Amino acid sequence: VKHPLMNKWTLWFTKPPSGKGDNWNDLLKEVITFNSVEEFWGVYNNIAPVSELALKSDYHLFKQGVRPEWEDLQNKHGGKWSYQFKEKRNVPIDDLWLHVMLSAIGETLEEEEDGELMGVVVNVRKGFYRIGVWTRTIGKSIPGGGDEDKAGGKGRSVEKGKEILMNIGRKFKEVLKIPASEQVEFSGHTESAHSGSTRAKAKYVV
Numbered sequence: 001v002k003h004p005l006m007n008k009w010t011l012w013f014t015k016p017p018s019g020k021g022d023n024w025n026d027l028l029k030e031v032i033t034f035n036s037v038e039e040f041w042g043v044y045n046n047i048a049p050v051s052e053l054a055l056k057s058d059y060h061l062f063k064q065g066v067r068p069e070w071e072d073l074q075n076k077h078g079g080k081w082s083y084q085f086k087e088k089r090n091v092p093i094d095d096l097w098l099h100v101m102l103s104a105i106g107e108t109l110e111e112e113e114d115g116e117l118m119g120v121v122v123n124v125r126k127g128f129y130r131i132g133v134w135t136r137t138i139g140k141s142i143p144g145g146g147d148e149d150k151a152g153g154k155g156r157s158v159e160k161g162k163e164i165l166m167n168i169g170r171k172f173k174e175v176l177k178i179p180a181s182e183q184v185e186f187s188g189h190t191e192s193a194h195s196g197s198t199r200a201k202a203k204y205v206v
């Protein structure tokens, strides 16, 4: 018996650059798509844990049909909550990543009707691990988008759009057991793309 998930999910891997000429597109690889609890564990038990990945590797677990890139049409107007775990040797990164994946596929990071969650990401970097959750919007309508409904969600107001994102941020912080004294930041992908990295100015914090 297979226990179906609400959505189909695709696992992606970013391999570390091997030489100078590598660009983002050469490094991002689609691994596998699944849609049941059993298949999830099958995948999980057969891939390297985050703690064993080389520096500059990423795992991305995204809804099927969404590439884990700013450029994807479904991410273009979105953003992400993210947090950096420093002191890598003391961080239970494998557990943290597992819990974030389970909350994504178990659909507990948002309310079903929100339709914000696109995927979750873990980055292995020198000096830190970063975990992020990508959302479809940045909590407001898309400038010049012409379709306020689509931009802000299903006919929701700007205030409601922001509140949905704040709830996702709070849930993310709770799943990761990040102390209340620490800040978790949200930033739009447009800013990330412009600053050439993920360290864009925070738009919201929880």
Ligand code: M7G
Pocket (backbone or CB within 6 Å): 024, 068, 069, 070, 071, 123, 125, 196, 197, 198, 199
């Ligand atoms: P990062 O992995 O988000 O953060 O971005 P880091 O700076 O802590 O490593 C690292 C680099 O990967 C960026 O500067 C981009 O060159 C590339 N990159 C990352 N993402 C998520 C994207 C993306 O969605 N699209 C493109 N084109 N490049 C990306």
